[in-house]
Amino acid sequence: MTQHLHTIERFIKDESFSGVLLFVATIAAVMVANSALSESYFELWNMALGVTLGGHTISMNLMHWINDGLMALFFLMVGLEIKRELLIGELSSVKKATFPIVAAIGGMVIPALVYIAFNTTDPKGFGIPMATDIAFALGILMLFGKKVNPALKLFLVALAVVDDLGAVIVVATVYTSEIHAEYFIHAGLVYALIWILNLKKVTMLMPYLLLGIALWIFIHSIGVHATIAGVLLAFAIPISSKVDEQDFIKNTKESVDEFEKHIDTIPILNHHQIDALEDIAYNYDKVQNPLVKLEHQLHGFSAFFIMPLFAFSNAGVILDFSAVSQNFFIVVGVVLGLVVGKPIGIVGFTYLAQKLRIVKKPDDLGWDEVIAVGFLGGIGFTMSIFITQLAFLDQSVIDAVKLGIFFASFIAGAIGVILILKAYSKRNKLI
Template identity: 85%
Template structure:
């Protein structure tokens, strides 16, 4: 349990700093897009790059390589987090999971309904206000420091995991291009091989990752968004280690004793000591949980490379508000969905569910703090931008929606911070 709490603390710390970096990358993108470098900025991301593997050639713009390729690694990490939380974390029991699950469902349904009610003729952008940028939200909490209730952070993390799962389902089922069914069999065979590794209790990560690349290629060829390959791979990564903790302790103690027994006067290690160290290293690899190991390896790269790069390449928008007026209902659906829909859904669903005795609110979390989390959930930012790129093709519409996302995320963040500070004052009095 202590180890899991440390993992949560590390997650919050990494995501918090990532949120600050995301803000800097976004600000830089907007400044560059509206400067003399604007033409070069957009030309860079539209530059075509191709890769040929056997008979398969994949050619996409640099932006698409980031959105389809690097973001697949981000979704791999998201999938690992979801699996870990479902098996051993905040979502591992009905008692612990029910409250954040209900909150997340409300926080997805109400924003989507608000959007659809304003865009009945063309509702395909409904997924945009459903998304929450956990890195940005936790970045704000970090800046507030000890004024934030620790239970609020845990609730936000658990809610975000369910929210991410909802985003994965929406991307997989709604935002797909033309389906090429002939590649389903290829993808199924590769995914079957990945699960065969799991069933055979293979804990070495390299075979999973190599097959994961093949899975990404075939998922992309089908027409389903290629980032889903990352989530599918994550669900197949084993969580159990090859050597249990007690066996590791026993074998390591024996190796240390062997190392100590063979100490001599020569100032270099002898072959007995080298063998003892190699035994420790061998068991060190075997005792690690493959899922946790891969998640740890991906987390820093995702938080400090993938997401800032995604923000810098996708957040650049020319601040022309005429595009907003031309797409007013779409933008209004996104803005109201994030600013009003998120808090209404998160607070409303949990409040009704508790009244109906379906869930129980954590004792260390106040309703005022749940409303605050609802507004922080309205910080859609990078995830909303990601879904915008999938939902629309028209660049004017995309630019208008991005402006709406920026405005809504800023307003939702300000209100969320104000409510958290108000709740803090209430707690300390």
């Protein structure tokens, strides 16, 4: 339990700083896109890059390598988080999971319906307001330090994990290009091999990652968005370690005793001590949970490289508001979906479910704080931009929607901040 709390604390801390980096990368992208460097900026992301493996060639521009390749690693991390939360975290029991699950479902369904209400003839962008940007939302929470109820942070993390799972399902089932069914067999065989490693209790990560690359190639070839390979791989990464904690303690103590027993006057380690250190290193590696180890390794890379790079490459939009007027109902659907649909969905579904005795709100979480989380959930940003790139091909539509996402995320975040401060003030008066 203590280890899980430390994982949550580290997750929140990393995500909060990642939110600051995302904000900086976004501002930089918009500034560069509207400066004298604009042409060079867009040419850079359209630069073609290709990789050939045997007779199989994959060629995409730089932006697609970021959105399909690097983002697959981001989705691998998301999948690992989802699996961990389902097995040992805030979603590991029915009692813990029902409230954030109901909140997340409401926070996906209502925004999608709001969007569809404004775009009944062409609703393909419905997935855009369904997403929540956990990095930005937690970044805002962390700015207020101890003014934020810890239960509110846990609720937001659990809700965002379910929200991410919903986004993964939408991307996998809705936003796909032409399907090439012949590659399903290849992908299926590779994925079966990955699960065989799991069932054989292989804890070394390298075989999983190498097969994961092959899985990415074949899923990309099928036409399903290749980032889904990351999630599929995550679900197959084992959580059990090779050596249990008690054996690790026993073996490590024996190795330390062996190391101490052979201390001598020579200022270098002797072979007995080197053997003892190697035994400690071996047990250190084997006691770690593969899933948690990989998640930890990916988290910094994702938070401080992949997501800022994604934001810098995708958030660059020329500030031409004529595109917004030309795509008015699409933009309105996205803005109202995030600013209105998210809080109504999150609060409405949980309130109704509690009245029907389907769920029970945590005692240490007030309804005013649930409403605050509802608005913070309206910060779609990176995930919304990601789905926008999949939903539309017309660059003018994409640019207009991005402006709508920026506006909606700012408004939703500002309202969320005001409500958090009000909730803090109310709690202090009650103490």
